[in-house]
Amino acid sequence: MTNTTRPAPFFVSDHMALDFLSTRTAPWGKEIEWLSRGTDLLDWLEAAEAISGDQKKALSTQFSTAELEAACNSARSLREWFRGFISSYAGNELTEFDMAELQPINQILAQGSQYSQVSFAGEGSHVQLTPFIHWRSHADLLLPVANAIADLVCNQNFKYIKNCEGPTCNLFYLDETKNHTRRWCTMSVCGNRAKAAAFRARKKRSS
Incomplete structure (x- = not known):
């Protein structure tokens, strides 16, 4: 990644749109920003498997430093708008009356140049319709x-979008467990913290 002082970005939400929100979070109490400069956006898109390494290299050459900075600034603005949207609607099914709130996404989709191709998904797989992007502008x-957010809105149930129960955690995730009982962004961080806190509380009560 561009900034080696940061940990690798988090991909624990089971959906790219929600992982995008995790590019600004405070997993250990101190806020970390993964989108500080233009090249960070390319790095994150590659880590999210939204673009390939070859595409990242080509895009970093195609667009100037100023254009990449502008794209990163727009990405941060999009992220914070989406954070507000998710904070308002997570846990509830969307209705037709909520659609006006999605105008920022429709504007991005309307301005972009995208197309689809019929392709083979790979050995032992099937024929599929694969979307592509004409990278004409930063x-x-x-x-x-925007495509990931649109997929979340159109194809996932907002009832199962949850905020981690960690008291200081602001990560959202899509609960795809069988009984929809997931409580933590990840057991290795917030889940273990909660278990340790519960253990200390029991020990204190018994002493």
Whole structure:
């Protein structure tokens, strides 16, 4: 990644759109920003498998530093708008009356240049319709994220989008467990913290 002082970005939400929110979070109490500069956006898109390494290299050459910075600024604005949207609607099914709130996404989708191709998904797989993007403007760098948000809105049940129960955690995730009983962004962080806190509380009560 561009900034080696940061940990690798988090992909624990089971959906790219929600993982995008995790590019600004405070997992250990101190806020970390993964989208500080233009190249960070390309790094994150590659880590999210939204673009390939070859595409990242080509895009970093195609667009100037100023254009990449502008795209990253727009990505941060999109992220914070989406954070507000998710905070308002997570846990509830969307209705037709909520659609006006999605105008920022429709604007990005309307301005972009995308197309689809029939392709083979790979050995032992099947024929599928694969979307592609014409990278004509630095603004098109928001399209993979906008597509992911559109997929979340159109194809997932907002009832199962949850905020981690960790008291200091602001990560959202899509609960795809069988009985929809997931409580933590990840057991290795917030889940273990909760278990340790519960153990200390029991020990204190028994002493």
